Amino acid sequence: MYYIGIMSGTSLDGIDVGLADFSSSRPTLVCTAYLPYDEYLRNQLLELHQSGDDELHRAAMLGNQLSRLYAQSVNSLLKTNGIAPQCIVAIGCHGQTVRHCPEPEKGYTIQLVNAALLAELTHITVITDFRSRDIAAGGQGAPLVPAFHQALFKSTSRHRVIVNIGGISNITDLEPGKTVIGFDCGPGNLLMDAWCLHHTGQAYDKNGEWAASGQVIPMLLEALFIHPFFSLPPPKSTGRETFNMQWLKNHLLDNERPEDVQATLLQLTATAVAQSILNYCPNFEEVYICGGGARNGALISQLTAALFGKEVALTDKLGVDADWVEAYAFAWLAQQTILGLPSNLAAVTGAQGDRILGAIYRA
Ligand SMILES: Nc1ncnc2c1ncn2[C@@H]1O[C@H](COP(=O)(O)OP(=O)(O)OP(=O)(O)O)[C@@H](O)[C@H]1O
Numbered sequence: 001m002y003y004i005g006i007m008s009g010t011s012l013d014g015i016d017v018g019l020a021d022f023s024s025s026r027p028t029l030v031c032t033a034y035l036p037y038d039e040y041l042r043n044q045l046l047e048l049h050q051s052g053d054d055e056l057h058r059a060a061m062l063g064n065q066l067s068r069l070y071a072q073s074v075n076s077l078l079k080t081n082g083i084a085p086q087c088i089v090a091i092g093c094h095g096q097t098v099r100h101c102p103e104p105e106k107g108y109t110i111q112l113v114n115a116a117l118l119a120e121l122t123h124i125t126v127i128t129d130f131r132s133r134d135i136a137a138g139g140q141g142a143p144l145v146p147a148f149h150q151a152l153f154k155s156t157s158r159h160r161v162i163v164n165i166g167g168i169s170n171i172t173d174l175e176p177g178k179t180v181i182g183f184d185c186g187p188g189n190l191l192m193d194a195w196c197l198h199h200t201g202q203a204y205d206k207n208g209e210w211a212a213s214g215q216v217i218p219m220l221l222e223a224l225f226i227h228p229f230f231s232l233p234p235p236k237s238t239g240r241e242t243f244n245m246q247w248l249k250n251h252l253l254d255n256e257r258p259e260d261v262q263a264t265l266l267q268l269t270a271t272a273v274a275q276s277i278l279n280y281c282p283n284f285e286e287v288y289i290c291g292g293g294a295r296n297g298a299l300i301s302q303l304t305a306a307l308f309g310k311e312v313a314l315t316d317k318l319g320v321d322a323d324w325v326e327a328y329a330f331a332w333l334a335q336q337t338i339l340g341l342p343s344n345l346a347a348v349t350g351a352q353g354d355r356i357l358g359a360i361y362r363a
């Protein structure tokens with residue numbers, strides 16, 4: 001029996017679907033699919049990150065549209081691989097984050113998805129809304145993948161750090177014999193993506209080549225790092241509310257060369273991740289990267305340099321393709337919910353305790 005994980009993350013690039021088998025002591029990712037968002041959908045989602053006219057209706061319509069795309073991705077993955085829907089215990093569907101506000105008292109987080117519709121269209125049990133329970137228990141509701149990193153990647157002898165570089169970047173510290181910690185470091189790719197799109201028309205800077213053609217602007221880098229999120233101790237999580245194009249523009253003089261700004265943004269991501277590791281995982285031995293940022297060679301070089309040349313590899317080396325860790329994680333989170341097991345780590349999110357996450361929509 002299998003589980004499916006669906007992740008559509010803060011990069012707003014598209015939908016990752018992974019089908020996993022947890023039935024043996026060695027879990028496997030059986031097959032995967034990716035469906036990119038078109039520009040119109042991406043822009044509609046971006047607009048919903050701020051208040052605007054008739055936003056409840058627009059949010060509901062986008063939840064429906066996303067769920068149809070999720071269902072299409074799942075159904076075609078099953079068809080292509082000759083797997084019947086009855087073989088899937090549940091789908092863990094993250095949804096599309098459009099607001100994340102984990103502050104005490106007014107805490108909430110919104111991931112768009114119509115899970116009822118997804119269950120109808122796939123005939124499979126759907127689990128969603130993984131973050132709300134953790135927030136209700138006083139936590140950040142994010143990051144949630146550290147529990148999965150622990151389950152899959154923890155070693156009894158080597159001190160590993162797992163780094164996810166998606167729209168936002170986050171780390172998980174897997175020190176043998178110690179409680180797992182993890183938190184969001186700051187921007188991953190989202191500022192680089194937005195700047196690149198604005199100046200080159202490309203959705204992202206392939207392999208960081210454009211950034212590598214520029215020079216870091218030290219004063220801009222320093223100004224960006226003044227944001228209090230970077231020095232805030234964990235638990236902490238963030239999103240597009242905090243790091244967005246407007247925030248970047250507030251720091252620009254408008255006479256910078258675009259490629260120099262891109263180089264600075266790449267350095268911002270690399271340094272934010274490196275500082276997080278050096279400050280909170282000082283005895284680390286190995287760093288493994290996942291998420292789309294793993295495909296940015298220039299970023300990985302800067303990160304490696306900032307970590308004084310310590311070993312930095314992709315999670316591929318641990319047996320999981322860097323592109324699929326998050327979708328795999330949501331399949332695992334779905335299994336935790338079905339088994340009635342907690343899947344937040346209170347030490348990571350700051351919740352009052354471990355909680356069973358997710359809302360279940362039965363097939
Ligand atoms: N070849 C590449 N070169 C440079 N960057 C890349 C490459 N491939 C992907 N990326 C970057 O990775 C991003 C997608 O990453 P990913 O799929 O991990 O994001 P996500 O799921 O939205 O993230 P999260 O939820 O963790 O914030 C793209 O928007 C792009 O910035």
Ligand SMILES: CC(=O)N[C@H]1[C@@H]2OC[C@@H](O2)[C@@H](O)[C@@H]1O[C@H](C)C(=O)O
Binds near residue numbers: 109145326
């Ligand atoms: C609110 C939200 O959607 N947060 C995402 C985002 O993308 C990366 C980082 O910020 C992480 O905190 C989280 O996603 C992953 C899947 C997590 O919860 O671990």
